[in-house]
Amino acid sequence: MKLSQFKLTEKRREFLEKKLKIKLSQIKKAHIEDEKNIYGENLIGETTLPLGIVGPVKVKTFKSKIKKYHIPLSTTEGALIASVNRGCKAVNESGSVTVHIKEIGTTRGPVYETKNLGTGFWFIDWIEQNEKEIKEAAEKTSSHLQYLKFEAKVIGPYTYVRFYFKTDEAMGMNMATFATESINQLIKKKTGINCLALSGNFCLDKKPGWLNFLSGRGISLWAETVIKKEVVQSVLKTTAEKIYEVWLAKNMISSALNGSLGFNAHFANIVAAFFAATGQDLAHIVEGSLGITATKILTNGDLYFSIHLPALMLGMVGGGTRLEIKKEAIKITQAKNRHELVEVLGAAVLAGELSLLASLSQGSLAEAHQKLGRK
Incomplete structure (x- = not known):
């Protein structure tokens, strides 16, 4: 049986204790949260920090x-x-x-397949000319999200776009992700251009980089x-x-x-x-x-x-x-x-x-x- 097949935290923990021949009494003791509030898979308990x-x-x-x-x-x-x-x-x-x-805004930076420089720069112009539609596509995903702006770079056959969103009281990465997915659907429908990766590292999420240092995030x-x-x-x-x-x-x-x-x-x-x-x-x-x-x-x-x-x-x-x-x-x-x-x-x-x-x-x-x- 696998950990993922158990429905209860306690059963997963007991299974692991038996399999590894160890005791997880402190991890059990630290588990105080309702599982409904926890985002995490194969849960066996909690750890603490002073x-x-x-x-x-x-x-x-x-x-x-x-x-x-x-x-x-x-x-x-x-x-x-x-x-x-x-x-x-x-x-x-x-x-x-x-x-x-x-x-500054929470960012998500997808990379698009634009095949060549001409298409890449045309694509950036298209985004500028259709930013109102892009804003509407983003903001329909959440009443707490506001589209702010975009930045873009063309490198060979790829176009990198960095979208900025205001996300109210949340840090907002999920909100930015859902909004960008909606934008991508609009782009695909209107231009036929495919998003190669929803996160193309141009958002600089969880990485050190000069773009975040200079432009902020x-x-x-x-x-x-x-x-x-x-x-x-x-x-x-x-x-x-x-x-x-x-x-x-x-x-x-x-x-x-x-x-x-x-x-x-x-x-x-x-x-x-x-x-x-x-x-x-x-x-x-x-x-x-x-x-x-x-x-x-x-x-x-x-x-x-x-x-x-x-x-x-x-x-x-x-x-x-x-x-x-x-x-x-x-x-x-x-x-x-x-x-x-x-x-x-x-x-x-x-x-x-x-x-x-x-x-x-x-x-x-x-x-x-x-x-x-x-x-």
Whole structure:
């Protein structure tokens, strides 16, 4: 008998225990969710990650007043939560984090068989001239989806098209996929051109790439703060000059030297912990690792500190956010919508980035991990 033939999680788990001659008691104990809320096949239970809290941290936008947020982070890395918390303390004692976001759109990038350059460029012209029909074909698939725009490239016998969609409170990859399939049906009917692959890698889904870095994907975020000179010394235990030197050598020069797409210290660390806590698609941590940190010593000795994450793919509904335990973690943030949830993440990333660069400049990284990452 195969695992897929069992209808109940418990029976699959018992079958596997017997076959492998092992006990899965902890996996059984961790299984608390209703199977109806779980998207996953051959289910035998659940695994867990430790959940910690940082903050509150003070955050504001260009349009809103300061709010305080607690931030849930799931990780097995000792010292990470303590480090982000220290960054939050430095921010709070200096003022707040100012966050700005821009909706770029969830993308899907199919590749079409256009045989030659002439047909390829004709096809792009056809899309431009018939964009109203394309919009209608996309938006009929969901009342929560809005077609935004397209970009296209011709390479030999192939034409790559990157469609952008606004997907309301969802991260929206399924919505974008269904909308693009509807567009493809329209294209086939009107032009006879065949879609070779619904995802032709031009969407740059779950992959690092300059297109996502430069054009953005999902939501682009910027955040900044000014850390007072005395707070750099009292909380971060270093100086603005030392942080600047580490930032220049590590984030800028070394990133250029090694060809990195992330001109940052560790965006992925905080993005991964936040995504795991709140039920996001973990593979989109790849896009969350993209970004750049900027810092500058001001004339009064204070430290200006800023981050930019161009491609954040996360949502408030759908996918793993359906799980009750993830819903509770999202509630901790008190975020009322997807944009606010992104703003909370931005504050956490900035705090974590600031604290790590300070630790490196202070020379305390190994000591912190020895103390908090070992038992």
